[in-house]
Amino acid sequence: MASQVLTGCQYIDVQGSGVVPKQELSSFLGSALPEWQKDDMDALLNKWGENVKYEDFVSWLFELRESREASGKKFKVAIFSCAPYDREWFDLTNQDLGCSLEFTYNSEQLNMDTVKLAEGCDAVCTFVNDFAGADIVESLSKAGVKMIALRCAGFDRVDLKAAEAHGITVARVPAYSPYAVGEHAVALMCSLNRNITRSYRNARMGNFGLNGAMIGRTLHGKRVGIIGTGLIGSITARVMKKGFECEVVAYDVFENPKIKDPEPAGLEIPYLPLDELLATCDYISLHAPLLPSTKHMINFDKLSIMKKGIMIVNTSRGGLIDTKALIHGLKTGIIAGAAMDVVENEAPFFFRNFSNSCIDDDNISVLLRMPNVILTPHLAFFTREALKTISDTSLKSMIGVRDGEGPPKQNGKLDCVCRAPKEQPKDPKKCEGAAQERKQELVQRMSFMEQLPLPVNPLKAEAFAPFENTEKPFRIAFFSATPTEVAAFEKGNEDYKGNFTFNFYKAALNIESVDMVKGAEGVCIFVHDDASAEVLKALKAQGVKIVALRCSGTNNVDIKTAKEIGLTVVRVPAYSASSTGEHAVTLATSVIRCIPQAAENTRRCNFELNGLLGFDMIGKKVGIIGAGRTGKVAARIFSMGYGCQVMVHDVVEKPDVKDPPPNGLGLPYVSLDEIFTQSDIICIFAPEKPETLKMIDAAAIKKMKKGVIVVNTSRGGLIDNQALIDGLRSGKIGGAGLDVVQGENEYFHTDWSNKPEAWQLESLRELEQSLRVGLLPCLY
16 A cells, blocks of 8 residues: 555656655545545644655655554543533544544543543543642653643643653643633623623513613723733724724733734734723723733732722633732722633632532632622633634644644644743833832822712713703603612703703603693603603693603604694704614623623522533624614624624615725625525614514514524514514524513513512513523613
8 A cells, every 4th residue: 555655656746856745745645545534644744844755754654554553542531521512522523533532521620539530541631620730740640641631721720840741741722712702801891881690680580670780881982901912812902992992901011013013913002001001991801821920910909009990801810810809899899890701719610510509719609799790600712613623623632642743733833732931030120110100190190080070971961952041940840760860860950050940750651640741841751651642742731842852762752743733852862872882782792602691600609601602703794784873883893893794784875884994884785684694693773663663573583594693772663572582492593682672661660570460571571581582671
């Protein structure tokens, strides 16, 4: 057989030089030796250069094959911390690559008590919370283990010096999915910012009320600090700057040109000293590796520097944050909230179910009870794309070690091989001196800023605009009032010297409550108030001159009747397009990454990942239905931030959407059917009109891709509830993020948790109980 292969090589070598290009040789050997997988063959060819001396290579290749056949021994691998999804992907990849590796699957973590399970194995495969200290590495070496294959990027729990001393190769997966982790960091930030997990929990109990605890922030224009600007940090930075249009700053020991260089080569994000970043940022996201120099980089000393009300996201390593300092900051209000996929000392608990037992870590127990904390069980990596990359990279590294070649290069680098990191010498002047000189100045500046009055929400200014310059008190009947609105409008009345007299009513406006208006010249209503023809005529009879909507939609007002009887109707056309557009993206990301479900599981001390698999958003197709201001915000975030393929449907095509940058977003307009048939994610921003009512019905859902995510922040009547439920049951719809729902009027903005007998809308109950639905009570 070897002579036949040599003859084939000579046929390729038309010049008789004794060498052939590597790619040509690989192609030929693939057909001549079909039992060798292409990836395996390419790995064997790597060390022979671009032009291969084929006689030497073929001789070596057949010696290798004879050696394998003579030994008759398979390469055995003990896989630790193994979940069902690990087994599924490793078995599939082992078959697809033709690796012929023999796996032993262990659900237990690797530690001194379980190291004996590796006896007789050539390699062990471990995960983030498995421990391989010097004593365990020594035991592995005595057991005959030649390799530790990490199913993750971090290697902080492996003693690399001990591994090197015992001749054990340590390999990792350096980039299993940086997008998965970066996107999860953004999803956590958005969910924390808009109180998604708290709203989800309330809705499932039948509490659709809005109170002060539900108030979120608009991300647009806020300052976001990225700590650690490797690949994952860079992805997070891009989404926040290009998508949400935040002011992004960065800190890292090593400055990344792709972060600081001017566009288009870089993101043009400035680097700041850590103390200055903490003192000026509204949000920070941690992406630094855990090293001796970074352990507890967020600590009690840093609390005195932080901007009050900061929000913290951590998807890197729990040890970056001193948990006691974090808890103190959360209790005192220095830290407004924390969203974490990792936590200090998580190893004994994460990926296991403790719902029927006690957590013996007091710090973790406290965090689980705090309402301003979101904790997901180390699932930032957990997407379909990441699991495939993890299994592919791990098995190829094992093959390389088995065949004596070592792990293969990735992108021209041997990034998958772990070596003990060299600590950079500290420059006290650079790291401490400059920061300390600014510390007192920054603390004084923040103290001064806390004394300034809070900026007035633009909503108040626009809502009061129709009533300005009145000579006498103007009486307004204010319906569907919440305590938060009462405080805001009273303060706005004082600030703007509006000369208004408000009568605030918790009740909604309808024909039964219209008598409350008596003596008022105006009414101020919200999305669920009834301003039908009958009600408007009754208002006119009471002397009302103006109906002011605290929302942009007018579907609850009979505009035609208002014109006929001379009633002025005003609305707030853009109280915050950014707020609603960002909320739509937040709903999409929280459903895709199962954040409410994961957070609820961890609150019950269940840290397993079963049922929480998501997918990477980059490159996915997103359909935007309705490209007004809100739809355009969401389209920009998806396309410019996440790198999704966005397409738009609307009755009117707008230049600022379809024109190429910088004048527009460069997005194509397509038919509604194309949105349905091609989209992985569908976001609805259309107004509710007779022609758009139930635009998402059974026929539309039938056309959709299996597993599509549907998001609605516009009006509930755009989706047929029963069709949506049927789609969720069948799996045609993979999940739904709903801020509005058909038939919500009686329920939303009211607490029904203690009145189960009052539930009349069965479809609403079924939706709020669905595991793959984020149903939130109009969190505009």
